[in-house]
Amino acid sequence: MSRIVYVNGDYLPEEEAKISIFDRGFLMADGVYEVTSVLDGKLLEFEGHLNRLKRSLSELDMAQPPQFDDLLEIHRKLVADNDVTEGGVYLQITRGAADRDFAYPKDATPTMVLFTQSKVVEHAPAAQTGIKVISIEDIRWGRRDIKTVQLLYPSMGKMMAKAAGKDDAWMVEDGEVTEGTSNNAYIVKGNTIITRALSNDILHGITRASVLRYAREAQMRVEERSFTIEEAQAADEAFITSASTFVMPVVEIDGEAIGEGAPGAHAKRLREIYIEESRKRAV
Structure with a gap:
């Protein structure tokens, strides 16, 4: 069974996940990310990762996505839906999609995607x-x-x-x-x-x-x-x-x-x- 991922407000199978070819994360590496570890199906140090994410966005003058306040709920749902007991949740926010230009777009809506990865972390060889x-x-x-x-x-x-x-x-x-x-x-x-x-x-x-x-x-x-x-x-x-x-x-x-x-x-x-x-x- 494929993973359920999150793209701009929607939970969907990974095969159906799409973002614009004009997304600045793709064109300019104009984006930030965080990886939160999962142990026993729970998130480790979530608050610390969230605070650093806020700082990264601020340092790049990048807006928070509309669903930003729901991040804990989104993380938890992805962990549950994908039955992750050990591994991590990857989160990426970009400045959004806009016609290619080095200058920041004025009205782009940020892109936010998340996905899970299951792997051994506690007893890594x-x-x-x-x-x-x-x-x-x-x-x-x-x-x-x-x-x-x-x-x-x-x-x-x-x-x-x-x-x-x-x-x-x-x-x-x-x-x-x-x-x-x-x-x-x-x-x-x-x-x-x-x-x-x-x-x-x-x-x-x-x-x-x-x-x-x-x-x-x-x-x-x-x-x-x-x-x-x-x-x-x-x-x-x-x-x-x-x-x-x-x-x-x-x-x-x-x-x-x-x-x-x-x-x-x-x-x-x-x-x-x-x-x-x-x-x-x-x-």
């Missing part, structure tokens, strides 16, 4: 083994804090990693790590977790904020600053966070094993805490 990453130059635009659909270079980065026989890539700008292709990056030295400070250079991760809060509550020291690949290779541990991977250990960077080359204690414990606390707060 990679969480037990850790992932291996390569480093690549970060050549993205300067407003990475806005969660836009401009994902071509991150896709290229993942393909570079795949071609190298690895799992993902960490991006480097001016000699320092910014973030992963679709995640925030961390290293651990002693009892100190180190991750780049928030700015326009990186996405303000919802999972990142929660994990750092839980780390501090667990008496782990947190230092928000930049670090190099060389510093990461000499660290005791490394890991990434994202809505779809939670906390995922990194065991190798550019061919160099991190620590003992296996998931470290901090990453494993933070993953446990994150899942436990997120499950409590799920809606």
